[in-house]
Amino acid sequence: MTSPVPLRTVTVGLLGCGTVGQNVLHLLARRRDIFANIGVQVVVAGVLVRDAERARDVPAGTLLTDDPSFLQECGVVIEAMGGTVRPLSLLHPYLKSGRPVITANKALLAECWTELREYALAGKLYYEASVMAGTPVIGPMSTVLRASRFESLQAVLNGTCNYILTQMEEGKEYAQALEEAQALGYAEDPPTLDVGGFDTAHKLAVLARFCADGDFAYDQVKVQGIEGVTLKDVQEAAEAGEKYKLIAELKPGAGGVGWEATVSPQRLPASHPICTIGEGRNTLVFRGEECGELYFAGGGAGGMVTASAMVGDLLDIVIGFPGHVPLH
Ligand code: NAP
Ligand code: HSE
Secondary structure (H helix, E strand, C coil): CCCCCEEEEEEEECCCHHHHHHHHHHHHHHHHHHHHHHHHHHHHHHEECCCCCCHHHHCCCCEECHHHHHHHHHHEEEEECCCCCCHHHHHHHHHHCCCCCCCCHHHHHHCCCHHHHHHHHCCCCEEEHHHHHHHHHHHHHHCCCHCCCEEEEEECCHHHHHHHHHHCCCCCHHHHHHHHHHCCCCCCCHHHHHCCCHHHHHHHHHHHHHHCCCCCCHHHEEEECCCCCCCCHHHHHHHHCCCEEEEEEEEHHHHCCCEEEEEEEEEEECHHHHHHCCCCEEEEEEEECCEEEEEEEEEECCHEEEEHHHHHHHHHHCCCCCCCCCCC
8 A cells, every 4th residue: 555645735824814814714724625636735824913812713723813923934925904004014025035925905906016016027926816806807817818909898896885786776775785795794994995986996906907007006097986876876777777886997098098997886777787796796897809798797705705716826826827917
């Protein structure tokens, strides 16, 4: 009888143990087999939190700490803490040392691109979860879709807003629907990022770097949120066979010069493909000259759908696939 081949150990550090971080830990434990099948065991060296004493739903033996020194021994860092300044300060030296990072943090990617771009170009940044959570869109846009000349995209990219607007169609008040979206783990901290349209703008900036301009700046997006949409507006739209959606759009600028990127609430026919998906789900319509019109739709917010994309990114790292490289 041959003895089993010892597994190669990949040591991971996790930043954040909230809605997303806890599910990453559970999914790593649940899908141990997919790593073992390629000869790897993933060991989580530690999890960085603000309050290490708080009880959490994590696998037994997980080290929760407010001291980031455990990162030094990690081969891969998974960032699920949010914000910009703190994660950048933790990740920057780490990236500089040549090690890969997985992040779900579109605010960080959108607003700190000057600091992160060189690592993305080097294939060291993996961020499938940052846009449309568990629905893969960054993967295709950073690879096969480049063969086709990009024309435009139109998308619902925020689960919280989509949930709120869908609930308002049922007659629920905005404030109650927002509370429910928060309880479901969809909303940002603070939720102004969602309802003000900024989270959608972050995501649109991330996508624009794969199809329009590798240096696309977040402040190029014109942003309007859903705070001004009333129950009466939603009901009037419904009577006319229409729905309100928070729509992200990217298309060539006037006269074909530059790009026009907008986030705004729009009233569309209920039969429009972008309106057929409700609750916390997302939809993206991608138009390319050669590939034609493509539709992506699925889970866009929530702990486990987001974790599924992050663990998928970890699998890519272990296999040796590069991260998500922008246009250059
Ligand atoms: P969350 O539930 O608020 O969890 C954030 C975690 O990060 C908490 O465990 C918190 O620690 C920790 N943390 C925050 N600031 C910290 C600091 N300065 N030092 C140490 N730890 C800190 O947030 P989340 O919903 O999981 O989202 C995390 C990230 O994923 C965000 O970038 C978000 O945009 C992104 N994302 C979220 C979703 C979603 O559906 N929720 C989907 C896609 C992407 P404590 O627990 O001790 O406070
Ligand atoms: N707050 C975000 C949303 C989480 O509601 O879409 C997923 O990125």
